[in-house]
Amino acid sequence: xxxAGRVSASHVVLLGPNQQENLALQYLAAAARQAGHEAxxxxxxxxxDTANAVRAVAGIGPDVVGIAMQFQHSIDDGLxxxxxxxxxxxxxxxxxxxxxxxxxxxxxxxxxxxxSVVRHEGESTFTELLDALSAGxxxxxxxxxxxxxxxxxxxxxxxxxxxxxxxxxxxxxxPVPYLVAGIPIAFLLTSRGCTETCSYCxxxxxxxxxxxxxxxxxxxxxxxxxxxxxxxxxxxxxxxQDDLFVLGSESATLARVMALTKAIRLRGVSPDSAVxxxxxxxxxxxxxxxxALRTMGTLHLFLGVESASAERLAxxxxxxxxxxxxxxxxxxxxxxxxxSFNLMLFDPDCSLEHIGETIDFARQHPDLPWNVCRTxxxxxxxxxxxxxxxxxxxxxYRSYGYRMSDERxxxxxxxxxxxxxERAFAFDSLLNRLISLSFARQLHxxxxxxxxxxxxxxxxxxxVRAVHVDTVDILDESRALASEPRLDPHVVRxxxxxMALAASRRALTWYSEVDRLWNHLHVRGRSLLPSPxx
Amino acid sequence: MxxxxxxxxxxxxxxxxxxxxxxxxxxxxxxxxxxxxxxQAATDASALNQDVNEVLITLPPYDARGDVGVPVPTGPVVAxxxxxxxxxxxxxxxxxGTAGLGADIAGSRTARVAMEWVTDSSGKRAxxxxxxIRIAPEIVSLMVGLPTVEVTAKSPASASDPxxxxxxxxxxxxxxxxxxxxxxxxxxxxxxxxxxxxxxxTLRLQCGGQERTVEASTTVALCGAGGRTWGSSxxxxxxxxxxxxxxxxxxxxxxxxxxxxxxxxLSVALRAxxxxxxxxxxxxxxxxxxxxxYAWQVSAGTIEHLDRDVVLWRRPGSAGERxxxxxxxxxxxxxxxxxxxxxxxxxx
Numbered sequence: 001x002x003x004a005g006r007v008s009a010s011h012v013v014l015l016g017p018n019q020q021e022n023l024a025l026q027y028l029a030a031a032a033r034q035a036g037h038e039a040x041x042x043x044x045x046x047x048x049d050t051a052n053a054v055r056a057v058a059g060i061g062p063d064v065v066g067i068a069m070q071f072q073h074s075i076d077d078g079l080x081x082x083x084x085x086x087x088x089x090x091x092x093x094x095x096x097x098x099x100x101x102x103x104x105x106x107x108x109x110x111x112x113x114x115x116s117v118v119r120h121e122g123e124s125t126f127t128e129l130l131d132a133l134s135a136g137x138x139x140x141x142x143x144x145x146x147x148x149x150x151x152x153x154x155x156x157x158x159x160x161x162x163x164x165x166x167x168x169x170x171x172x173x174x175p176v177p178y179l180v181a182g183i184p185i186a187f188l189l190t191s192r193g194c195t196e197t198c199s200y201c202x203x204x205x206x207x208x209x210x211x212x213x214x215x216x217x218x219x220x221x222x223x224x225x226x227x228x229x230x231x232x233x234x235x236x237x238x239x240x241q242d243d244l245f246v247l248g249s250e251s252a253t254l255a256r257v258m259a260l261t262k263a264i265r266l267r268g269v270s271p272d273s274a275v276x277x278x279x280x281x282x283x284x285x286x287x288x289x290x291x292a293l294r295t296m297g298t299l300h301l302f303l304g305v306e307s308a309s310a311e312r313l314a315x316x317x318x319x320x321x322x323x324x325x326x327x328x329x330x331x332x333x334x335x336x337x338x339x340s341f342n343l344m345l346f347d348p349d350c351s352l353e354h355i356g357e358t359i360d361f362a363r364q365h366p367d368l369p370w371n372v373c374r375t376x377x378x379x380x381x382x383x384x385x386x387x388x389x390x391x392x393x394x395x396x397y398r399s400y401g402y403r404m405s406d407e408r409x410x411x412x413x414x415x416x417x418x419x420x421x422e423r424a425f426a427f428d429s430l431l432n433r434l435i436s437l438s439f440a441r442q443l444h445x446x447x448x449x450x451x452x453x454x455x456x457x458x459x460x461x462x463x464v465r466a467v468h469v470d471t472v473d474i475l476d477e478s479r480a481l482a483s484e485p486r487l488d489p490h491v492v493r494x495x496x497x498x499m500a501l502a503a504s505r506r507a508l509t510w511y512s513e514v515d516r517l518w519n520h521l522h523v524r525g526r527s528l529l530p531s532p533x534x
Numbered sequence: 535m536x537x538x539x540x541x542x543x544x545x546x547x548x549x550x551x552x553x554x555x556x557x558x559x560x561x562x563x564x565x566x567x568x569x570x571x572x573x574q575a576a577t578d579a580s581a582l583n584q585d586v587n588e589v590l591i592t593l594p595p596y597d598a599r600g601d602v603g604v605p606v607p608t609g610p611v612v613a614x615x616x617x618x619x620x621x622x623x624x625x626x627x628x629x630x631g632t633a634g635l636g637a638d639i640a641g642s643r644t645a646r647v648a649m650e651w652v653t654d655s656s657g658k659r660a661x662x663x664x665x666x667i668r669i670a671p672e673i674v675s676l677m678v679g680l681p682t683v684e685v686t687a688k689s690p691a692s693a694s695d696p697x698x699x700x701x702x703x704x705x706x707x708x709x710x711x712x713x714x715x716x717x718x719x720x721x722x723x724x725x726x727x728x729x730x731x732x733x734x735x736t737l738r739l740q741c742g743g744q745e746r747t748v749e750a751s752t753t754v755a756l757c758g759a760g761g762r763t764w765g766s767s768x769x770x771x772x773x774x775x776x777x778x779x780x781x782x783x784x785x786x787x788x789x790x791x792x793x794x795x796x797x798x799x800l801s802v803a804l805r806a807x808x809x810x811x812x813x814x815x816x817x818x819x820x821x822x823x824x825x826x827x828y829a830w831q832v833s834a835g836t837i838e839h840l841d842r843d844v845v846l847w848r849r850p851g852s853a854g855e856r857x858x859x860x861x862x863x864x865x866x867x868x869x870x871x872x873x874x875x876x877x878x879x880x881x882x
Contacts, residue, residue, distance in 0.1 A: 302779045342781040373781035399785045414796035435778035489795035500872035
């Protein structure tokens with residue numbers, strides 16, 4: 001265990017996923033630097049990054065290490081990394097934070113090599129932690145922190161959420177922007193939290209567990225200042241990571257989007273030269289809202305479709321109805337905005353009939369970027385509480401699971417776990433990569449509207465359509481298999497394996513096509529996009 | 535602990551040709567060897583009086599106790615950089631088959647170069663990058679003086695040329711500065727495609743009263759948007775392969791306590807341990823222990839088994855399909871999992 005309070009200087013390394021930047025850690029790093037500390041970020045995306053991460057930390061030699069733990073599935077990797085750091089001789093202060101760490105602080109301090117856990121939004125708590133350590137003081141008593149004391153765990157007073165988001169320093173981004181399809185892209189937050197109360201959502205749970213307003217907006221001016229700053233660095237596409245960009249009320253959304261558009265334009269950034277990816281809910285989409293988004297430069301809307309079953313939407317705490325999904329998608333198509341979505345096929349109490357409704361929905365939109373998943377259980381959510389109260393929560397804080405009440409639905413999930421893992425459930429799944437590729441082709445359609453782009457777009461759309469038609473067939477086949485009475489375990493296992501092998505064989509050339517198109521768009525974009533200086 | 539030893543020679547045209555693949559420590563203590571000597575390769579090697587090269591890789595699990603082990607090369611690994619020469623240890627000096635390898639050595643490369651960005655206090659990149667040279671401790675103890683480092687090849691030809699200086703000791707290894715007079719490189723393709731450089735490290739070793747020179751080559755490449763991440767031979771990068779709102783992967787506790795089929799979940803990845811020309815050694819990596827059946831199949835070529843979870847896959851020559859597939863299906867009493875490995879000649 002690291003000796004808390006013995007550090008003479010605050011030089012911190014923050015470890016966490018960096019595949020799409022990591023604004024959370026970058027905000028922390030900026031806050032630490034503003035307070036006079038040194039901060040560096042090191043990528044840690046999964047267990048196989050452990051050796052590199054440990055080597056990087058050893059090379060930097062920090063006093064403090066922080067590990068991001070956002071989701072339940074990242075806990076085991078984070079615990080292993082903490083052990084590896086200690087094993088490699090790191091004796092400084094080891095802390096962690098994030099959604100899951102906020103709720104599982106006691107378990108992490110019990111099982112992990114951590115000295116403390118930074119709960120909820122961490123900028124102030126983390127900075128105070130670094131201040132205390134650099135001054136040789138105890139971290140005990142810091143609000144928002146949980147720490148070890150006499151073999152026990154002590155929880156500090158709760159720290160309210162940051163009220164004024166514009167008081168925070170901008171996230172400390174990488175020296176050069178991320179590239180997608182050869183176009184520099186920047187990740188951006190214009191708000192934090194969410195107004196909704198979806199039963200499965202860790203974001204809502206995280207915000208509501210702390211005191212203060214759960215949803216906060218940045219002012220348009222500072223957002224536009226940051227957009228301009230990033231634009232001047234070369235960014236031409238902005239991936240807005242707000243959990244809720246399109247607001248619940250149409251009038252509020254229009255006022256917000258128009259104010260942002262005006263402020264951004266005032267700073268010399270036009271929608272021709274900068275485009276946006278934003279998120280919204282199907283029941284918040286309307287013609288005026290889409291027109292305003294389009295005027296701002298929005299190309300892509302991640303739409304919270306989730307399910308095509310009214311019963312499942314109600315169960316998941318969603319405010320929209322299935323007809324909102326269809327209406328929102330139709331309107332997006334009319335307005336030249338591509339919607340992407342994830343379909344939560346499974347939840348603890350879904351039936352095979354509910355799943356069928358959502359498969360039918362997917363079948364109607366083979367050209368759109370989408371993926372399928374199961375509803376996962378995150379600590380602190382209403383769904384977690386419900387399953388726990390019902391005695392249905394399986395596993396422990398490192399991997400909560402459940403068995404669906406409908407055995408056929410559970411069986412279908414287990415079959416898909418075998419035969420659709422590579423296609424849909426893995427991090428680098430084909431369906432995830434197609435969503436990325438769809439955005440890449442949109443960028444070229446916007447920035448390089450010529451015949452060659454048209455041909456590339458056709459190729460991408462044909463590929464997306466072919467994969468989705470095939471994926472719906474797999475979903476149908478697994479659903480049919482799961483609905484058979486008295487399934488023999490050996491037969492099910494064999495059928496699942498055969499389906500998986502066949503699905504993988506059919507996808508053989510698709511993977512190569514994704515690689516080819518992704519790399520081609522990348523190289524083409526780099527060659528066609530004028531440099532910021534010109 | 536299992537270790538894979540792959541032996542190969544370089545043909546007169548510089549093409550690596552597999553001689554054998556041996557799994558040490560599998561099936562009790564009996565090594566399993568597959569592969570056969572290519573007659574032409576042997577003739578070539580003999581004519582050139584060439585040494586047989588070895589690649590030695592420690593197989594997982596590395597972190598059973600939460601510690602850090604030897605990183606396994608992942609993805610379509612070319613263990614032999616084009617034009618590079620792997621180190622060959624002098625006979626009678628060190629037996630690589632039994633000597634323990636340092637934690638930072640991938641394969642049996644005597645020395646492995648890794649590059650790091652250097653940033654100033656404002657987070658800006660300096661025009662000088664830091665090179666680190668990792669060498670197995672038992673080899674360091676035999677070294678005479680400092681190693682020398684040079685760049686022997688680069689791709690594309692227009693890539694910046696580093697100026698190497700200040701080779702020095704650095705912990706258990708060595709370090710050097712690489713200055714980039716035309717500016718630090720910041721442009722990179724996805725998946726380690728380019729730019730890349732081959733760094734040759736030359737060591738002088740004192741072996742049995744004789745001084746021997748040993749060379750090791752490492753391909754160093756930039757990956758990630760804007761050339762953010764350095765990688766060396768065998769590293770994998772998925773940093774910028776995605777830009778989307780990703781659906782969560784299902785989390786499944788170790789075993790559901792029920793009588794429904796497929797109660798347990800198994801996560802499997804097919805990893806390329808080493809590739810020598812048209813042959814690749816694949817490992818079916820997963821966390822389960824024992825009691826599992828493996829069924830391997832390939833879309834082209836042949837498979838030779840080194841162990842139930844390790845195979846040597848040989849593809850037919852260049853006349854075959856551009857993309858080929860190897861698959862493994864793993865089954866147990868209450869589980870099944872399938873993993874695939876796609877080998878795209880064009881991408882590789």
